[in-house]
Structure formats: C-alpha cells, structure tokens
Amino acid sequence: MRIFQNPNYDFVRWRYHALAFSAILILTGLFTIVQRGGLPLGVDFSGGTVLTVQFNQPVSEDAVRAVVPNAKDASVQRIGPAAENKIMIRLPQAAEAVVDLEKAANDVKTALTAANIGSFEIRSTESIGPVMGADLRKKGIYATLASLGGILVYIWFRFRFSFALGAVVATFHDVIVTLIFLFWFGYDLSLNIVAALLTITGYSVNDTIVIFDRVRENQRTAKKRPLADVVNESVNQTLSRTVITAGMTFLAVIGLYLFGGEVLRGLAFTLLIGIVFGTYSTVFVASAIAIIMSPKVSNEPTASAAKARRA
Amino acid sequence: MYKNLRWKFLIIGAVILIAGWAIIPPSQKIKLGLDLKGGVYLVMQVKTDDALQAETETAVEQIKEALRTASPPIPFTSVRATSLTEFTVEGVPPADAQRLPAVAEPIVGTAFNRDTAADGSPLFKMKPNIAVTRRSEAVNQALLTIDKRVNELGVAEPTVALYGSTGDQIVVSLPGMTDVDHAKRVIRSTARLDIKMVEGEAPDEKTLLAAHGGKTPEDMQVVPGSGNRDGTRSVYLLKKAPIVAGNELASAKITQDEIGAPAVAFSLKPGGVTKFSKATGENVGRQMAIVLDDRVQSAPRIQERISQADVRITGSFTPQEAQDLALVLRSGALPASLSYQQQTEIGPTLGADSVREGIYASLAGLALVTLFMLIYYKMAGINAFVSIVMNLLILLGFMSYLGAVMTLPGVAGLILTIGVGVDSNVLIFERIREELALKKGARQAVAAGFDRVFTTILDTHVASLISAGFLFQFGTGPIRGFATTLFFGLLTNVFTAVFVSRSLFELILSRKPAGSAAQHQHLSI
Numbered sequence: 001m002r003i004f005q006n007p008n009y010d011f012v013r014w015r016y017h018a019l020a021f022s023a024i025l026i027l028t029g030l031f032t033i034v035q036r037g038g039l040p041l042g043v044d045f046s047g048g049t050v051l052t053v054q055f056n057q058p059v060s061e062d063a064v065r066a067v068v069p070n071a072k073d074a075s076v077q078r079i080g081p082a083a084e085n086k087i088m089i090r091l092p093q094a095a096e097a098v099v100d101l102e103k104a105a106n107d108v109k110t111a112l113t114a115a116n117i118g119s120f121e122i123r124s125t126e127s128i129g130p131v132m133g134a135d136l137r138k139k140g141i142y143a144t145l146a147s148l149g150g151i152l153v154y155i156w157f158r159f160r161f162s163f164a165l166g167a168v169v170a171t172f173h174d175v176i177v178t179l180i181f182l183f184w185f186g187y188d189l190s191l192n193i194v195a196a197l198l199t200i201t202g203y204s205v206n207d208t209i210v211i212f213d214r215v216r217e218n219q220r221t222a223k224k225r226p227l228a229d230v231v232n233e234s235v236n237q238t239l240s241r242t243v244i245t246a247g248m249t250f251l252a253v254i255g256l257y258l259f260g261g262e263v264l265r266g267l268a269f270t271l272l273i274g275i276v277f278g279t280y281s282t283v284f285v286a287s288a289i290a291i292i293m294s295p296k297v298s299n300e301p302t303a304s305a306a307k308a309r310r311a
Numbered sequence: 312m313y314k315n316l317r318w319k320f321l322i323i324g325a326v327i328l329i330a331g332w333a334i335i336p337p338s339q340k341i342k343l344g345l346d347l348k349g350g351v352y353l354v355m356q357v358k359t360d361d362a363l364q365a366e367t368e369t370a371v372e373q374i375k376e377a378l379r380t381a382s383p384p385i386p387f388t389s390v391r392a393t394s395l396t397e398f399t400v401e402g403v404p405p406a407d408a409q410r411l412p413a414v415a416e417p418i419v420g421t422a423f424n425r426d427t428a429a430d431g432s433p434l435f436k437m438k439p440n441i442a443v444t445r446r447s448e449a450v451n452q453a454l455l456t457i458d459k460r461v462n463e464l465g466v467a468e469p470t471v472a473l474y475g476s477t478g479d480q481i482v483v484s485l486p487g488m489t490d491v492d493h494a495k496r497v498i499r500s501t502a503r504l505d506i507k508m509v510e511g512e513a514p515d516e517k518t519l520l521a522a523h524g525g526k527t528p529e530d531m532q533v534v535p536g537s538g539n540r541d542g543t544r545s546v547y548l549l550k551k552a553p554i555v556a557g558n559e560l561a562s563a564k565i566t567q568d569e570i571g572a573p574a575v576a577f578s579l580k581p582g583g584v585t586k587f588s589k590a591t592g593e594n595v596g597r598q599m600a601i602v603l604d605d606r607v608q609s610a611p612r613i614q615e616r617i618s619q620a621d622v623r624i625t626g627s628f629t630p631q632e633a634q635d636l637a638l639v640l641r642s643g644a645l646p647a648s649l650s651y652q653q654q655t656e657i658g659p660t661l662g663a664d665s666v667r668e669g670i671y672a673s674l675a676g677l678a679l680v681t682l683f684m685l686i687y688y689k690m691a692g693i694n695a696f697v698s699i700v701m702n703l704l705i706l707l708g709f710m711s712y713l714g715a716v717m718t719l720p721g722v723a724g725l726i727l728t729i730g731v732g733v734d735s736n737v738l739i740f741e742r743i744r745e746e747l748a749l750k751k752g753a754r755q756a757v758a759a760g761f762d763r764v765f766t767t768i769l770d771t772h773v774a775s776l777i778s779a780g781f782l783f784q785f786g787t788g789p790i791r792g793f794a795t796t797l798f799f800g801l802l803t804n805v806f807t808a809v810f811v812s813r814s815l816f817e818l819i820l821s822r823k824p825a826g827s828a829a830q831h832q833h834l835s836i
Contacts (some may be wrong), residue, residue, distance in 0.1 A: 001687050002744075052661065123661040125654075132354060132652035135475060143785035150777040158770055195720055195782065195790045199727060199797070202778035206771040210738065213767040241741045244687070248680050248737070249730035255675035256726050261668035267723055 004240045012232040015288035022173055022285060029180030039179065042188035043126060045140070047133035048092045049104040052123040055085040059118055064089070067115035069107045080261075086123070140194040147198055148172065151205050159212055166290030167208040170281040174204045174274055181273045182266075192267040200274030203249070207242060207282035212290070214238050227294055231287045239283075246279040316821060319814040326806075327701065330708030340711040342468075343486070344718035344792050347666050349659035350466075350486040351494055354652040357479045360395055361647035362449035363442055367392045370419045370435070372552050374400065375530070381414050389529065396437035399428050408433075449646040450479050457481060459642035460497050464488070480652060491656050493635075499649050501604045502639035504557040504577075506587070506622070509598035509610050511548035519546050534600070536607040537626055547607045549600055554590035559583030563640035565633045568625040573633035575624045577640055584618070592616035603636075669722035676726050680733050688740050690835035694815045695736040702732045702800065702807040709799045718792030728800030731775070735808030739764050743836055753834040757816045765809060772801050 043050050064087050065076040075090045091104045105125045148168055155164035175197055214234035257268035334340050345352050371390050378385045388402025403411055422441045428434040458471040466485045474482035488494050510531055513519035527533055536545040563577035591613050600610045601624050608626050684692035743760035783794035
C-alpha cells in the first residue's frame, strides 16, 4: 500500500506563499496575544495555588464558586467527565511580597468543609511562590534557547550554515505558532507545556534533518543542479515518510490526549499542534529559508559540505 | 550470507533477558515519581540573612562583655548592630579609645574589619568572604538538619537536596507522604532552644516594662510565653545572653510531666552542663526560661544548683506535638528560618489514576500505530512492532537499573519514544521500498536501505538528544523524568530500529533461497 506513487509536487515554487502565510499567521497571533494582555501563565510560572477536588456526589461549579474565599479572583472549573465530579480551583498569587503558601489552600479546604455541599477528597494542591515562578519562567526560556542554539551548531557542523538557519527558523516558527494556538484554545502556559514545546523543537528539527540529509545525498550524485531543484526532489522523495511519521505520531499522541487524563491534556494538545505545524514547516519553511539563504553560486560544493561528505 | 545471524540473535536474546530481569516485578523495580505515587514536594528558601544577623548579634554581645570585663573596664554608651553585617561601639571616651582594638581584635578580628563610622566611633564590618561562608554554611546546615528530620518521618526514599541556581533553595520530596501538615511542621520548625534568665514576668508588656521606665533595657528582650495551663498568657523580660544555647543540647526524648501530660526531656553536652550548673548555682530562687523559637515554653524557679542537666520542657502538648518537638530538637536547630517557594501535594488516588491512564494511553498509542503499520507495510509491520516493543522494554530496564524515576511527563516520554521508534522504522521501510523500486534484489534493497538511512537516523537522534539534554539540565522534578525517558528512549531506539529490525529482515531473507528470481516480491513490505 502506498500513499504517494512517485510524487513530484513543486513545493519549492510555493516557498514565498508559504512564508507569507506563516508571517500572516504569526503576526495575527501575536497581535491577538498582545491585544488581550499576553499569554496567560499557569501557577507554575505566575505563582498561586491550584486545588483539584473530587466530590463524592454531583455538585455544580456555582455551588463551589459561592463558597470559595476571594471568589472574585479565583477560577472554578469542572475538569474531566461530568460523572467524576472533579473541580479545579485556581487562586492567583496574592499581591503582597511575603505570602503564606499554605494559607490559600487551607482556607479553601476549610470553606468547602464548612459549606456542607457534600463530602470531597482533595486530589492535589499545588502552591508556587512568586520568586519560584519567575525562576521557572527564566529556566523555561533558557532551555528553549539553549536547545535551539545547540541544534544550530550541530547542523552547521554537519551540513552548512544556511541549512542550520533554515532548521532553526522553522523550529522557532513552530514554537511560536504552537504558542499562538495554545493561546487561542485557552491553555495556560505550564511546565508540562514547556516540556512539550521542547519536544516539538526536537521533532521539528528531526523532520528537517531527514530532508536535509536527503539533499546532501542527492547533491553528491548531481553536483551541477540548482539547489532549489535538489531540495524539491528531496522533499518529494521523503514525502511519504514525512506524512506517515507525522500521521502516526499524531495517532500515538491522540491516545494520550483522549486517555492520558486531566494532567497531560495540555501537553498532548501542544504536541498535536506542534506535529501538524512541524510537518508543514519542514516542507515549506525550512527548505525555503535554506534555499533563500544559500549563496547563489551554490553549484560548487561548499567547504563545509565537502567536509560533511568525508565524515 | 548472514553468517553472523546466530550471534545477532544471541545478543538480542541476551538484551531482552537482562532488560526483563531488570524490570520484573515492575511494581517493585520501576520507581514511581511523586506525581504517580502521591506525596509532597516542597521547595524552600533558606533565609540566610538570619545567619548573618545572628553572627553580628553574637559579636555585639561578646564585645559588650569584653568591654565590661576588661581591666580597667572600657566605658561605652552602646554597642549596637547598624545593619545585617555591621555594628558600632558608641560613647567610648577618647582616653580609652586606643585600648579598644586590643580588646576587640581577639574576639571579632577574624570575622570583622574595623572601620570608622561617620561620627568617628568605631564601626565593625563583616568581612565579605566571611559573609559568603556564613550564608553557605547556613544552607548546608539547614540541608543536614532537614535531612535528619525527614529521615525520621518514616517515608520511603525521601530526597532532600539543594535546588536551583541561587544556592539558597532546598527541595524536599516525600513520596507516599499523606499527612502534609505534619511534614511541613516538622521540617520548618526552627527548633532554636535557649535557656535564659528571667528578669520579669507580667500579664502584658506595659506592666512588664513599668519597672524599667517603659523601655526594654539594652541587654534584655521581651519574649511572649506560649500560654499557661489556665489559658492566660504571660510576657517575659529575659536576659539576651543565654546561659545555655541550643547547640549545647545532647539529646531529646519524649517523657511525661508530674501530672502525666506529654513533655520533652533533653540532656546537655558536658560544656553545657558546666555552664548550666554555674548559672543555676548563682541564681537560686530566681526563674529561668526555656525559650523555644522565640516563645517561653516554661519558666521554672531554680530550687538549687542543678549539676546534672536533664531538663524537661513542659507545656500543653499533645503526644504528637511532644514527639515532633523531641524529633526536631534531636536533629538540631535550623540556622535560619525557611520560607516555602513551592509546594505540591498529590493525593494517592490521583497518582493511581494517572498510572492507569498513562498505561491506557501508551497501549492505545501502540495499538493504533501497530494497526497502521500492519496495514501499510504488511508483514514488515511486525518488524516495526517488535522493535518498538523491545525499545520500550529496554528503556524501562535501563531506567529501573539506573534507579531513574518514572513521572507523569515520563509516561508522555514513553509515548514519544513510540513515535521516535515508528519514525525510524518508516524511514527505513520507505527507503527499502525505493531501493526495491530500482529493481534491486531484496537483500541488496534491505542492505542499502539500512545503510543509507543510518546517517539520517544518527543526525536526527543526536539533534533530539541535544534537546533532551537541555531539557534535563534546566528542568525540575517531573520534567526531568520526561527528559530522562526521552533521552534513554532515543539511545535504545538506535539499537532496536537499526540492529534488531535489520536482524529480523535478515532472518526472513535467510529462509529464502539466495538469488531466486522472484526474491524481492516475497519481501512483504
């Protein structure tokens, strides 16, 4: 069984359209994010308290909201299937510098017990102080940048600079687009989501390297052809692999999204979006940038390509 | 052809056996992280300023004492701390001023530099390297103390470690701990115990200070009591300098007071006993106060010289409180107070649900992928299935062997490992198909497919390992679990996708007569 029989699509011809599409998507996305006051940060990063409470009988969100102290700032939300009666209560960080982390969670427990809306079990509580949140935020950004930097150097070393740039721009593109979709679908930025974003960088680069490897191989046999042609041929040759891998990773992650439970849903969603755009950017963005950034007289093998050949 | 096939399968068999041995039985061998097992995760910051302040205050008291006991005594109006790390000596007459350095130097010379304040009086500044040392000592001592306390809580495999880049944070994780409040109370209790002389006791501060003109005298302090049996609460005026300090404590255990209520008894080290005996001998008839964490626990009257120090702390304790107090006193005082930066509690049921959901999600992912591979690549789909399952097995074996912890994001890492395994197999299969399309024989196609794709697999895996490495480096707790599974998953995948899968192909091909015309059509891919 085959999806593509000797595909020969002219992907490279569409490179400027693709770049324009990505630019429009990113600009619109960033505009909506800025307009609505930035990415919402989960308690991991902003500080605050989250409790997950499971009631032993049906209970309405409003009933819980009515008894939660400082309900004005708190968010009370049902999670999971309705039959499970699980409610997530989020309390933002108190403004004062010195905060009693235990107090917020204990107040909620006391209030829920006092309100007599049914027996319940505290499934989890998480409190994070503001210093910690800022620290984690910094680390998340460092991790992403460091991993992109490491990949840039590796591809530069193994291929050439224009390819490395193409791969890193494509990867950065995927991270930004995924963040935009997370924002549009109302997810808060959490540690799990940052982990998923880093995975996306790995996945997207992975995808790109497969094509670049093929380009390198094809250049060996056909040295005098324009880079654009070789790239297009390579994208076509690896097209079924690109689509099948994306499709199957998507299938595996769908399992995670549907059955992985409340905690991993944000992570799985991030991966799903990242897989779709990682595949798109591999075919359109990475190769486009590699072609545009390559020196026009690229018919002669460059020094680094020659080195890579010997390797 | 394929002479080495037997050896290859021996290696594969051995790897399966070792991995299997490493993870059986899984419930014992695979370590679950806190998010899967339930428990408490705390990040605390040590307020190292406290240690500097204590150092400066001690120096102040010592200088005062030295000035008074010098012969002849050096008069002064006050010695006081002006900041965390500085103190001045004020009001020393010019005639005595030149004797001051000789008196001060032996006492504070190692830790403080002498300078002159704006008004000309001597100013002592803590040496910067001493300040740095004191801060790190405070953190290390806090680490040791918390470690002792946590170990006595009776939780399996607790971890206490330095955390973060600021150097003053400590992370504590207590898997399986259910009584969170109890844990936090024990960990955070400063447990600073001093015995000081009582200069006055009154129901409120105003009455207490009336005899001193409404002001607290220079060498004394006002400390609240912890509450009397009748529900009232006294306020005490105490000498600042302790007769015995907490670091002279030898041991502590739970006991009972004269009416059978829980109490804590402690004994002193020999040096402490000497001081205690001298002080009690000189102050018969007066009250001494047992001060715990800036509260007077009890203020018994000294009946006679006490020369063997078995002191009892009484108060309205529950048995649990008395037991905890004995525990924290045994483990020693914290050199500085702690503030919580992060705390996460996972109930055991959430953990169990997460494990179940994680297993379902992994199996669902594996099933979907296998189904597709079988439809799309026919018999070769079995190769993919075998190599992916082996990859998971070796990965889990690796993690059990190294004692790496499986966390919820780690489960997501497992599922991603499935994805990575699929990707390698697809790359190889597609390449074999291409080679077959060039009318090569099955053996050549398989060999060329694996050979050509190997560099691709190497490059993609190295790039992903770079990501996983940084994730591990910057990540915390659960995220590290994710990075760990991803990292080992990538490593084992090179073995399974390339070595195991190729051996399987060779096994299938070795059963067909070499060079037969229809050979490549029999390769079901």
